[in-house]
Amino acid sequence: MRLALGVLASGRGSNLQAILDACARPDFPARVAVVVSDRERAPALDRARAAGVETLWLNPKDFADRESYDTALVRELETRGVGLVCQAGWMRILSTVYVRAFRGRAMNIHPSLLPAFPGLHPHRQALDHGVKVSGATVHFTDEGVDTGPIIVQAAVPVEPGDTDDTLAARVLTVEHRLYPEAIRLFAEGRLRLVGRKVIVNPEGRG
């Protein structure tokens, strides 16, 4: 049986689309069970509907605080048997309620080679620092901002004359390959968490 994914998305959902495309391949070991957004009009929800995937808008205004929001979020994901949650452009801070419920079963993607340039505006940070190599990272979610155990990374060159936009576009093509790769490794049981390190088993368990 294919692993049930929950995808959390607040924005345009380009990484969601890469995940949906991967799941459309017959040999991919996961399927998207539900896409959750905190924004009613997130284009990501349109992408989910177009792929025939259930969507759920959880309106922050319906909840007294972050913890009650996250409690509802966790319940909705668990009700649908979600085995792995993928944050894909989720703009809301997630509380320990969520992090604890899905520890080792929730991933996020960040467009830099972490630990360099965590947080907001990583491409601007990278260009301001003058690095010649940047990239993308998929990591397990923990309590920090982009601090979780690293699953996969890939590098891209920074080119002379790059702007935030040109660098972001180059990194995005790598993100779209990297997120499905991380999901596949998880779904095939090839990831083992040792301390803060993710050991990738070269052999599948299947």
Next chain:
Amino acid sequence: MRLALGVLASGRGSNLQAILDACARPDFPARVAVVVSDRERAPALDRARAAGVETLWLNPKDFADRESYDTALVRELETRGVGLVCQAGWMRILSTVYVRAFRGRAMNIHPSLLPAFPGLHPHRQALDHGVKVSGATVHFTDEGVDTGPIIVQAAVPVEPGDTDDTLAARVLTVEHRLYPEAIRLFAEGRLRLVGRKVIVNPEGRG
């Protein structure tokens, strides 16, 4: 006329060897004028002698303090018309006397993708953090530890089962390509320092 290099080396000098090998190519725009070591028996000095390059041992015990050592070092380099200094496994802390004399004309190499993992034991730091991509950086020397403006970088994968030694060996092959590349860019007048960023001009001035 080819740019005169001074190379500072305390150890076995594998990056020095890569620089000597590059300089042996007829089209390379630089030559090693002198190799300086703070250690009398550094294998790097043997490599220099084997290449017919002048060597100089500056014994720290002959100087009262760091500043007087660096004053002598700067004088020896300037006497020989050195236009660019390459620190290649130089284990002594350099004072502002040196940094000011050669600002924008001194480079160092560090075996990580800076700003990640500066300082000692970068490979151990990288493995402990669990990154999946590491690499090497050539940067201009400034007052900090591995904080100077970045000239060139290249990435290498971290493989499952890597130790300090296997990762160091993989990064070292990249270092040996990267240091001559940075020297060539400098010698061809293609580097421009803007704030903390190094702009690489794709056209040579020649």
